[in-house]
Amino acid sequence: MAEGALAVEIVGRYPVSPPPNTVPPTSLPLTFFDIPWLFFSPTQPLFFYDYPYPTSHFLSTALPPLIHSLSLTLRHFFALVATLVCPPHSSNPPFIVYDRSNFFSLVVAQSTADFHHLYSNHQRCVNDFYPLIPPLPSGEQEETQTLLLAAQITIFSNVGVCIGFAYRNVVADGRSFNSFIKTWASLFRDPSSCSINSSLLPFYDRTVIKDSYGLMGCSPFS
Numbered sequence: 001m002a003e004g005a006l007a008v009e010i011v012g013r014y015p016v017s018p019p020p021n022t023v024p025p026t027s028l029p030l031t032f033f034d035i036p037w038l039f040f041s042p043t044q045p046l047f048f049y050d051y052p053y054p055t056s057h058f059l060s061t062a063l064p065p066l067i068h069s070l071s072l073t074l075r076h077f078f079a080l081v082a083t084l085v086c087p088p089h090s091s092n093p094p095f096i097v098y099d100r101s102n103f104f105s106l107v108v109a110q111s112t113a114d115f116h117h118l119y120s121n122h123q124r125c126v127n128d129f130y131p132l133i134p135p136l137p138s139g140e141q142e143e144t145q146t147l148l149l150a151a152q153i154t155i156f157s158n159v160g161v162c163i164g165f166a167y168r169n170v171v172a173d174g175r176s177f178n179s180f181i182k183t184w185a186s187l188f189r190d191p192s193s194c195s196i197n198s199s200l201l202p203f204y205d206r207t208v209i210k211d212s213y214g215l216m217g218c219s220p221f222s
Contacts, residue, residue, distance in 0.1 A: 006113035008131045008154055011059070014067055016151075017103035018075040028079060028096040030170065031209045037169040038094065043177070044133045047163045048119040055110050055157045066153070067106065069188040076201050077180045079171050080104075084146040096148070096171060107134050107152040115156035136166040176202060 030038075051058060074081055082098035111131070118128060134152035148171040154162045167177060179200040186196060 006111055006118075006128050006131055008109040008111045011055070011108045011110055011155070014063075014106045014108065015103045016067055016070050016074065016106050017081055018078050019071055021100070022075045023078045023098065023100070025100060026078070026082075026098045026204070028082070028098075028204060029206055030093050030095060031206055032211055033209070034170050035093065040169055042136050042166040042168050043174070044164065044166050045177070046129060046132055046165075047181075048115070049161050049163070050159070051155075051161045052158055055155045058155050058161065059108070063108065063153075065188060065191070069191055070106070070184055072187045072191060073180065073184040076183060076196070077172075078102075079202065079204070080149040080167065080180065082148060082171070084148055084168065084170060086144045086146070088144050094170075104147065104149050104151065107150075108155070109152060110155045110157060113156065115159040115162075118162070119160075132162050132164045134164060134166055136168070172202075 051062070053061075078098050079096055081102045081104050082096045083102065084094055085097050086094040109131075113128070118124065118132075132152065132154050134150035136147060136150040146168070148168045150166045152164045154164065156162070165177075172180065179202070183196060183200050186193060
């Protein structure tokens, strides 16, 4: 942790995946729109919410439906819990693979730092925010497999919560991730809802993207 950064205490780690047998194993090739994002660092958004209740209340009351609705959301946004596979010693481009065993670990932490100082509109030290961002490690099986999403909820008892993410833009741009957050919020409010806004849902058919100018041939993998 950087000097002067706020302290957080890990409360738990919770595996989250789509509901069982709701998403088939899927392989998604990258398009010429995706390839440039392989060379960027993960995006790391933070969301702050007032929550005037103690940590114990959040863990027993708010956390279970948050995890359940997140699982329901991943049924539609399953690519976020997939892995990016980069074939070693190959000119073949990377691709995204989802398997039914895929999940990501939701980290839950708590902190006694000044919540209002963090989200107020004034100058702050960037080091204060790094402990609120979850690490996004490479896949455990091989160096050629990379995880695409990490999430952390940090509880500031009796004051608020911060939900932090790290995700790779090769699997979602800003608009796609915003749709993921909106869908999660909708299913948190009503998990039984069958009327999810279709305009928020991702579209996975890569065959509609035609490489008329041979841009993939200009990529480092050609």
